[in-house]
Amino acid sequence: MTASNPAVGRPAGPKPSLRRRGSRGSILADHAATVALWGTGVLVLVILGAIILHFALAAWGVVSPSFILGDPSRTTLGGVLPILWNSIYILVLTMLIAVPLGILAGIYMSEYAGDNIATTAIRFAEESISSVPSIVVGLFGLILFVDDFHWGFSALGGSLALTFFNLPLMTRLAEQALRAVPQEERSASLALGATKWQTIRHVVLPLAIPGLITGVILTAGRVFGEAAVLLFTSGVGTPQHYNFLNFDLTSVASPWSPFRPATTLSVYIWNLNSEGLGAFKTQIIDGSAAILIAIVLIFNLGARFIGRVLTRRLTAA
Amino acid sequence: MAQMATADRLTGLRARPGLLERIDVPRRVMFVAAASMIAIVALLMGFIAWQGIQLFVKDGVSVGQILSTTWQPDPENGATNYGLLPFITATVLVTAVALLISTPLSVGLALFLSEVAPQWARAIVQPALEIFVGIPSVVWGWLGITTLVPFLAHTFHDPISLSLPIVGQVFSMPGFFFGYSWLAGSLVLSIMVLPTITSVSYDAFRAVPQELRTGSLALGTTRWQMIRHLLLPAALSGVLTAVVLGMTRAAGEALAVQMVIGNAPIMPEAITQPLTTLTSQITLDMGNTTFGSPWQDALWTMSLVLLIISVTSVVLVRVINKRRLGA
Numbered sequence: 001m002t003a004s005n006p007a008v009g010r011p012a013g014p015k016p017s018l019r020r021r022g023s024r025g026s027i028l029a030d031h032a033a034t035v036a037l038w039g040t041g042v043l044v045l046v047i048l049g050a051i052i053l054h055f056a057l058a059a060w061g062v063v064s065p066s067f068i069l070g071d072p073s074r075t076t077l078g079g080v081l082p083i084l085w086n087s088i089y090i091l092v093l094t095m096l097i098a099v100p101l102g103i104l105a106g107i108y109m110s111e112y113a114g115d116n117i118a119t120t121a122i123r124f125a126e127e128s129i130s131s132v133p134s135i136v137v138g139l140f141g142l143i144l145f146v147d148d149f150h151w152g153f154s155a156l157g158g159s160l161a162l163t164f165f166n167l168p169l170m171t172r173l174a175e176q177a178l179r180a181v182p183q184e185e186r187s188a189s190l191a192l193g194a195t196k197w198q199t200i201r202h203v204v205l206p207l208a209i210p211g212l213i214t215g216v217i218l219t220a221g222r223v224f225g226e227a228a229v230l231l232f233t234s235g236v237g238t239p240q241h242y243n244f245l246n247f248d249l250t251s252v253a254s255p256w257s258p259f260r261p262a263t264t265l266s267v268y269i270w271n272l273n274s275e276g277l278g279a280f281k282t283q284i285i286d287g288s289a290a291i292l293i294a295i296v297l298i299f300n301l302g303a304r305f306i307g308r309v310l311t312r313r314l315t316a317a
Numbered sequence: 318m319a320q321m322a323t324a325d326r327l328t329g330l331r332a333r334p335g336l337l338e339r340i341d342v343p344r345r346v347m348f349v350a351a352a353s354m355i356a357i358v359a360l361l362m363g364f365i366a367w368q369g370i371q372l373f374v375k376d377g378v379s380v381g382q383i384l385s386t387t388w389q390p391d392p393e394n395g396a397t398n399y400g401l402l403p404f405i406t407a408t409v410l411v412t413a414v415a416l417l418i419s420t421p422l423s424v425g426l427a428l429f430l431s432e433v434a435p436q437w438a439r440a441i442v443q444p445a446l447e448i449f450v451g452i453p454s455v456v457w458g459w460l461g462i463t464t465l466v467p468f469l470a471h472t473f474h475d476p477i478s479l480s481l482p483i484v485g486q487v488f489s490m491p492g493f494f495f496g497y498s499w500l501a502g503s504l505v506l507s508i509m510v511l512p513t514i515t516s517v518s519y520d521a522f523r524a525v526p527q528e529l530r531t532g533s534l535a536l537g538t539t540r541w542q543m544i545r546h547l548l549l550p551a552a553l554s555g556v557l558t559a560v561v562l563g564m565t566r567a568a569g570e571a572l573a574v575q576m577v578i579g580n581a582p583i584m585p586e587a588i589t590q591p592l593t594t595l596t597s598q599i600t601l602d603m604g605n606t607t608f609g610s611p612w613q614d615a616l617w618t619m620s621l622v623l624l625i626i627s628v629t630s631v632v633l634v635r636v637i638n639k640r641r642l643g644a
Binding site for chain 2: 026029030032033034038039101113126134137143236269289299
């Protein structure tokens, strides 16, 4: 073995560390590995940059106020307003159900769950739902809501199926946010004579708010783009025009009704692509995909930003 | 609900009279919220299993026929045969190739983030990965159609690359090649599972105690020797878990694969062939078949197969992790 002096033949770095000692071969391997590992990081950034650039270019000249606020058309470029509306509608409806349920379940798993059979069963269920393919969750919604409940394709059925699919994620993120609260805070509160629930309500939850909000936004991002769950629950079709002044919730024509078929942006992309019809198919899909990516970016950056601001505010107070 | 709350209040009063705050209604409510996941999964499994066995029970199709290679579900085209083997094989192979591409890359990325990257690099790459997770599968599929598929079609029509000794044989393709293929499906999937495998492996590497690293480096190993001989073995079960989770995601992904794989229900022979996976066939046919027909029942059987794959992987992850805890 040729022992080499770490200080010889090396550029004077700030920290000639011990790990550089070894045979020339192992040092070469070490350098090669370092380069390769940096390469993976660079690759991810390059791919992401290329994707964003690709859609920015593809959406150029397609996405405009009239595309976002217009009705779909068979003969012209048209717009995506009813479909975008459906995406937002289903997102809001899903989050209204999934967030309270997920946070409650998250509190239970973080603060109460003991080492017993019920906890094991809940964890197993959590992992199982997370691993069930989204299309199978959609099929479950098809049997339950469309067929058994006789709702047909409906925004509510889609939202409930999405809730099923995302409840484990919301629960896990909520649990993580709560577990991140230092144990001392709980002990101090309990030592002052507060009950467990008072401790959770007035001490743990406020401290966990930044994490909870991040969790909500990350879940929202996933709900917004999901298509396979919705394909067979909220339906595939192209709504032509919505009258937003129709507030009759029992009417399937009202865009406010939860019991109407509601094609979302992701489902719309899939459907346009499979039907393969229309002169402006490519442009419409590019535009819709660009809107989806933009919203995903906003959700992600928003989650980070809000989380950071809230943490700073709460820790400074 | 109201009845339950009342009952709780009564028992609470009996146990600790006067201490209303000790009744712990919140605890019960939260337990119900958490336990609702058990109900969801039980219902889901029950319904899918029930629908999935109809092909055998109601339509009298034998298990042997399921395991045959011919998919001819339409009675109008003559005698039907519900062979699911093409879909199962395709799912396995498309997933396997996706993992072969993705695992080294993802584990490398996890090592980069946990061992090599300075703080600023991690602060850029980690958010980028989160954005990867957020990109909807239809968008991945559409990206595949607009960029990857034409690229593959162009590359493998190129006579120079086909005349190369090994490349030409591996990628040989009869007749026309439009790029929609097993390879396209695997490539799209490999990017889609990258964040999953990376983040789970990253957690596994972070969980290895810092003392082991410093101990190894103090003995004079290089960082790469430390990673290879200490970190990878120590985090092996975590990395395996990551690969299994990636596998589950890849096998269950429906729309992106359906968009690029070409949708041909045949047995896989070459990586440039169009194929159909379980998920993509369900996606394609479920809307066009009548409820209760043997054709649709076969689709339900496929979803039961998918469900079995995913439950198996959950159990597998548990076994892998139990071994780690036991050791």
